[in-house]
Amino acid sequence: LAGCSYKLRHQLHPVWQSPLSVPGGRRQSPINITLRDSLHDPHLKPLKIRYDSNTCTQIWNNGYSFLVEFDDSTDKSTLSGGPLLNQYRLCQFHFHWGESNAVGSEHTIDGILFPAELHLVHWNASKYKSFEEAVMEGDGLAVVAVFLKIGKRHEGLQKLVDALPAVRHKDSVVEFTSFNPSCLLPTCLDYWTYSGSLTTPPLTESVAWIIKKKPVEVSHDQLAVFRSLLFTSADEEEQKSMVNNFRLQQPLMNRTVRSSFS
Numbered sequence: 001l002a003g004c005s006y007k008l009r010h011q012l013h014p015v016w017q018s019p020l021s022v023p024g025g026r027r028q029s030p031i032n033i034t035l036r037d038s039l040h041d042p043h044l045k046p047l048k049i050r051y052d053s054n055t056c057t058q059i060w061n062n063g064y065s066f067l068v069e070f071d072d073s074t075d076k077s078t079l080s081g082g083p084l085l086n087q088y089r090l091c092q093f094h095f096h097w098g099e100s101n102a103v104g105s106e107h108t109i110d111g112i113l114f115p116a117e118l119h120l121v122h123w124n125a126s127k128y129k130s131f132e133e134a135v136m137e138g139d140g141l142a143v144v145a146v147f148l149k150i151g152k153r154h155e156g157l158q159k160l161v162d163a164l165p166a167v168r169h170k171d172s173v174v175e176f177t178s179f180n181p182s183c184l185l186p187t188c189l190d191y192w193t194y195s196g197s198l199t200t201p202p203l204t205e206s207v208a209w210i211i212k213k214k215p216v217e218v219s220h221d222q223l224a225v226f227r228s229l230l231f232t233s234a235d236e237e238e239q240k241s242m243v244n245n246f247r248l249q250q251p252l253m254n255r256t257v258r259s260s261f262s
């Protein structure tokens with residue numbers, strides 16, 4: 001019986017969900033951000049985000065989320081400023097979402113969950129030669145997270161939503177160009193920042209997290225298209241809908257979350 005319950009638990013929450021799965025995991029993500037424990041740091045600079053829509057190349061269903069990928073061979077789409085000492089290149093963005101609007105985000109604000117969370121992934125091109133090299137370094141990555149809430153339709157997102165049926169199955173890829181992800185950022189400049197990790201394997205502790213304070217609105221129907229994607233490839237008999245692709249929250253340990261606003 002234990003075996004099957006393990007199998008069920010493993011399917012529901014893969015083993016890497018727990019904090020014990022990463023040796024010495026002292027800066028794991030995601031976390032709950034408590035407003036009362038976050039510290040306003042007046043020395044934090046404004047974020048400098050410069051994206052070029054010509055670097056957008058394709059969308060790939062990797063069997064866990066869908067990644068919108070960018071040509072990161074030049075400094076055309078970059079992130080700097082904020083808590084960062086170097087310039088980081090955008091390489092992909094993806095989302096985490098739930099089976100319903102009640103769950104979905106990885107980070108929470110005073111325990112408040114959002115139906116989805118956008119992650120814009122950048123790597124430190126000032127110090128490292130590639131994402132693969134940077135992902136192993138403590139200052140290798142910077143991920144900008146934006147919460148999604150249900151409200152009015154997001155016109156900029158619709159181009160992406162319309163392309164998703166083409167990547168319904170795991171390992172499918174479709175060309176996707178001329179998209180500027182700046183349209184997915186809230187106008188408010190406020191953010192929190194803390195040192196953490198990837199939220200999927202290899203869970204490396206290489207991420208400077210930058211969490212935007214304000215969510216962006218998307219419509220219920222737009223988010224429903226995310227849930228029409230599948231974890232499974234076209235040749236698998238059992239089709240599993242791609243939902244709840246978020247990691248459980250991890251212990252803060254001795255970290256401080258800083259805010260760019262008071």
Ligand SMILES: Cc1cc(=S)c(O)co1
Pocket residue numbers: 119121143198199200
């Ligand atoms: C590189 C990378 C970053 C995050 S946050 C993720 O979910 C998957 O891969």
Ligand SMILES: [Zn+2]
Pocket residue numbers: 094095096119199
């Ligand atoms: Zn992510």
